[in-house]
Amino acid sequence: MISRRQFLQGRFAPSAKAPPTDEKGQRLARIGASCAAWSNQVCRLCADACKEHAIVFSPRPMAAALPAVKTDKCTGCSDCAWVCPEGAISFVDA
Numbered sequence: 001m002i003s004r005r006q007f008l009q010g011r012f013a014p015s016a017k018a019p020p021t022d023e024k025g026q027r028l029a030r031i032g033a034s035c036a037a038w039s040n041q042v043c044r045l046c047a048d049a050c051k052e053h054a055i056v057f058s059p060r061p062m063a064a065a066l067p068a069v070k071t072d073k074c075t076g077c078s079d080c081a082w083v084c085p086e087g088a089i090s091f092v093d094a
């Protein structure tokens with residue numbers, strides 16, 4: 001099943017980067033080392049896509065801020081993974 005957001009954006013099939021939504025919320029997003037921030041590129045696409053405001057950024061001096069997932073807010077919906085240009089977001093069991 002796809003989320004309402006995915007439907008409205010015309011994304012009707014899950015990709016390898018974005019596993020299907022787990023409606024039970026038994027998994028959490030995890031941001032890996034391929035995130036653009038580690039290459040010092042400013043990107044906030046995942047946070048913009050997260051309706052739970054579960055992705056926060058930690059500022060670094062003279063470098064792009066690093067994103068992290070707040071595990072108490074993440075529902076495992078996968079909206080962040082759909083928009084990540086680097087395929088940096090995977091999921092782990094909660």
Ligand code: SF4
Pocket residue numbers: 031034035036037043044045046047067083084085086087088089
């Ligand atoms: S969308 Fe992907 S590349 Fe961009 S900040 Fe989030 S995890 Fe990093």
Ligand code: SF4
Pocket residue numbers: 028029049050051052053054055069073074075076077078079080081
């Ligand atoms: S899986 Fe959903 S709730 Fe969790 S960080 Fe990504 S967009 Fe936010």
